[in-house]
Amino acid sequence: MPVLEGKELRIVGFLCNWCSYGGADTAGVGRFTQPTDLRVIKVPCSGRIDPLFIVKTLMSGADGVLVSGCHPNDCHYAEGNFYARRRLEMLKRFIPMLGIDPDRFDYTWVSASEGQRWQEVVTKFTEQIHKLGPAQKIEGPEAEETLKLMEASL
Amino acid sequence: MKNLEDLKKQIKDGLSELDVVIGWTDSFDPLHATPHFMRSEADVDKLKVDALCVHNLATYLPSLKGKKVGIVVKGCDSRSVVELLQENLINRDDVTIFGFGCTGVVDQTKIRRAVGDVGQVEACEVSDAEVKLSVAGKEHKLPMADVIADKCQTCRYPNAVVSDQFVGDEIKATASFEDGYKDLEEFEAKSTEEKFGFWLGEMDRCIRCYACRNACPMCVCRDHCVAQSRDPHWLSQEAHVRDKWMFQVIHAYHLAGRCTECGECQRACPVDIPILLFKKKFNKEIKEVFNYEAGLDPEAKPPLQTFKIDEPTIKEKEW
Ligand code: SF4
Ligand code: SF4
Ligand code: SF4
Numbered sequence: 001m002p003v004l005e006g007k008e009l010r011i012v013g014f015l016c017n018w019c020s021y022g023g024a025d026t027a028g029v030g031r032f033t034q035p036t037d038l039r040v041i042k043v044p045c046s047g048r049i050d051p052l053f054i055v056k057t058l059m060s061g062a063d064g065v066l067v068s069g070c071h072p073n074d075c076h077y078a079e080g081n082f083y084a085r086r087r088l089e090m091l092k093r094f095i096p097m098l099g100i101d102p103d104r105f106d107y108t109w110v111s112a113s114e115g116q117r118w119q120e121v122v123t124k125f126t127e128q129i130h131k132l133g134p135a136q137k138i139e140g141p142e143a144e145e146t147l148k149l150m151e152a153s154l
Numbered sequence: 155m156k157n158l159e160d161l162k163k164q165i166k167d168g169l170s171e172l173d174v175v176i177g178w179t180d181s182f183d184p185l186h187a188t189p190h191f192m193r194s195e196a197d198v199d200k201l202k203v204d205a206l207c208v209h210n211l212a213t214y215l216p217s218l219k220g221k222k223v224g225i226v227v228k229g230c231d232s233r234s235v236v237e238l239l240q241e242n243l244i245n246r247d248d249v250t251i252f253g254f255g256c257t258g259v260v261d262q263t264k265i266r267r268a269v270g271d272v273g274q275v276e277a278c279e280v281s282d283a284e285v286k287l288s289v290a291g292k293e294h295k296l297p298m299a300d301v302i303a304d305k306c307q308t309c310r311y312p313n314a315v316v317s318d319q320f321v322g323d324e325i326k327a328t329a330s331f332e333d334g335y336k337d338l339e340e341f342e343a344k345s346t347e348e349k350f351g352f353w354l355g356e357m358d359r360c361i362r363c364y365a366c367r368n369a370c371p372m373c374v375c376r377d378h379c380v381a382q383s384r385d386p387h388w389l390s391q392e393a394h395v396r397d398k399w400m401f402q403v404i405h406a407y408h409l410a411g412r413c414t415e416c417g418e419c420q421r422a423c424p425v426d427i428p429i430l431l432f433k434k435k436f437n438k439e440i441k442e443v444f445n446y447e448a449g450l451d452p453e454a455k456p457p458l459q460t461f462k463i464d465e466p467t468i469k470e471k472e473w
Contacts, residue, residue, distance in 0.1 A: 055403050056388070059396055072463070082461035086444075089468045090410060090458065093439040096342070097432060098403070099350025106471055121473050136350055138396045146354060149347065150395075153355035 009063040009129050011037045013122075014053065016046045016081075019070035022112030024122075032119040035126040038066065045069070046107075047080025051091040058100055061137050064129035067107040068121065074111060081109070103128055104135060155203040157322040161226070161252060164319045165198050168224055168250055175224030175252075176214055178207040184278035185265070185287065189214070192224075201226075205280045205298070208259045210234055210416045213371040216243045223249055228256035230305065232314035233414040233449025234371040239316075240452050241412075243374055253314020255325035257282060258298070258306030263426055265301050269294050305417045308334040315450060331441065334415070338434045353399060359425045360398040366429055367405060369422035372412050380404055406432035411440050411456040414449035443467045 015021040021042050027034060043049055046069025054065045067088060069081045088107040096102050106125055110118050137143045155161070165175050169192070179190035179200045187206040192198050203226065211225055212234035227235060232253055238244045260280070266272050269289055279286040285301055287294040308329040314320060344352065364381065367373045380388045381401050388404065389397045405419070406429075413433045420430040440446055444457035444467070 052388075052404055052407055055407075056400060059400055079461065082463065083458075085465060085468060085470075086458055086461055089443065089465075089470075090436065090439060093443075094406075094435055096346070097349065097435045098399075099346050099348070099353060101346050108471065108473060117473075124473055136347070138354075138399075139394070149351035150354040150358060153348075153351040154358075 008037045009126075009134060010061065011039070011064040011066065011126060011129055012057050012062045013038045013040045013066045013068065014043055014046075014049050015040055015067075016048075016069040016076075017042055017044050018076040019074060019112050020046075020068035020110045020118070023068075023110040023114045023118040026113060026115030027118040027122075028115075030115045032115060034119055034122050037126050037129070038122055045075065045077050045080035046084040046088075047075070047077065047082075049084060049088075051087045054091060054105060055095070055098075058095070058104060058135070059138055061135070061140060061142075063132070063135045064104045064125065066105075066121070066125050068110050068118075069107075071109040071111055074109075100135070101132055103132060155254070155322075157254070158201070158203055161203065161254065161321045162198050162201055164252060164321060165192065165201070165224060165226075166195055168319075169193075169195065169198065171222060172224045172250060173221040174218070175226070175250075176211045177201045177226040177252075178203060178209065178211075183275045185262070185272060185275040203254070205258060205260050205285070205302075206278075208262070208303070208421060210369075210371055210418045212238060212416075213369060213418065215249065215371070216374050219244055219248070221248065224252060225249060226252045226254075227314050227317070228254070228259070229309065229311040229313050229315065230256075230414065230416045232316055233311060234416055236316055236452050237372060237412055237414055237449045240454060240456070246452070250319070251314065251317045252319045252321065253317030254321045255313045255323060256306075256309075257312070257325065258302045258309065260285060260298075260301045261303040261421075265296065268296055268300065303417065303421075304337070305334075305415060308336075310334070311450075316452065335434060335438050338431055338438060341431055342435075354395055356427050357399040357402065358395045360395075360402075360427060361425060362393065362398055362401070363424060365422040365424060366402075366419035369418040370405070370409070371416065371418065372409055372414075373405070402427075402429055402432060405429070406436060409433055410436040411444075411446065411458045412448050413437060 057065050075081045108121055175192040177190045178187040179202050181188035189209050210231045212231050239246055274290045277288040284298055285296045310327045310329050312325040312327050446457050
């Protein structure tokens, strides 16, 4: 059994190529300790992130999703993250409607040089997800609880 | 409708310039009206406008783009027309809008719940005060207040917000924005687990007929809908609650800042899933953050299609 079995949760990070992915890299190069729960998906820009990616990720069994892009005004494509900010803010406000705790999703901005900040964000977000524990699953072996919920509501 | 003859006259006067005028007429039974495509004076004579005319006819407009089309609209339907204009899905010059002041439409689900089997309706008479029905030899009198659609109880725009011809008098609206969101607030008071369980149960009943999408005037990419696309493959063809639920979230998200709450999606749903709640949630948040309502100004830009460099109304998390 892997040492981390039962200790890790499934957290997905969508990071933009130009700033936040670089920031995470900087943190790695600087050997800053980080929790290992986060799996990174690199995207060209935070503006490329359809909020539905995040809903799909959460519905497919992730316990948390973190989005990070370039700071506003620093976007490689000038305005991608401005659009992203509006969409992500709406998502943040919408997901409680689905019965998903809004703390399971956060968005933020980290630049390529901010290795330290990346470490802080990942650590805090992971702690936040651990406090909530595993999310309700719609499928897979953990979905039994969900079936019970469904029966109770019918 | 009191001024039906005036409306018919206006339509007849405009008919020679138009390829078709869309209104409503009698349907397969006396309890329903159906969309009606008028091309001749004889067609116009069959026009009816009353509380049974529930369909939002704006849904047909995008597919008729390029033709000269007349359309009869209630207040709520006119907002869909505005939204379509705003997004260049129709041309203002090609559309002639016949508007009126609306006193509300019935909710067929409420009638069904009150009467039971409505399979054999022999007669139906609607007035402002009640719906009189005769079903399988039995008479029913339903007060309008009991069967009127929820959206009409809190209607803020009963008069067409845009029109070329307006028939009859304007009607005064009394409801406030907040009045329309009481059901949503009630739902939001539930716990996270209760909400999750509620949707699992509701969405499990979905039969993936896509009537909700097809009835929606703002769902204009039906032929390329992500629900059926294999590239990208957003949803599987399985009848799994996950896919059905995801589809509703897709619908709601694609309507964020565009939905005018005409309620057609929920009305069209054969299994009465309260999917309007998702759309209301977006609208309420969009009003709060961007102080914006869809379907009022043909020149406005939906808030998710634009941005501000500083967003004073968005409070970001401090880490
Ligand atoms: S919402 Fe208003 S305009 Fe629409 S049908 Fe009801 S009363 Fe008429
Ligand atoms: S989502 Fe529903 S309420 Fe909104 S515009 Fe479409 S049909 Fe009307
Ligand atoms: S109309 Fe109702 S049953 Fe049909 S796809 Fe939409 S939600 Fe599902």
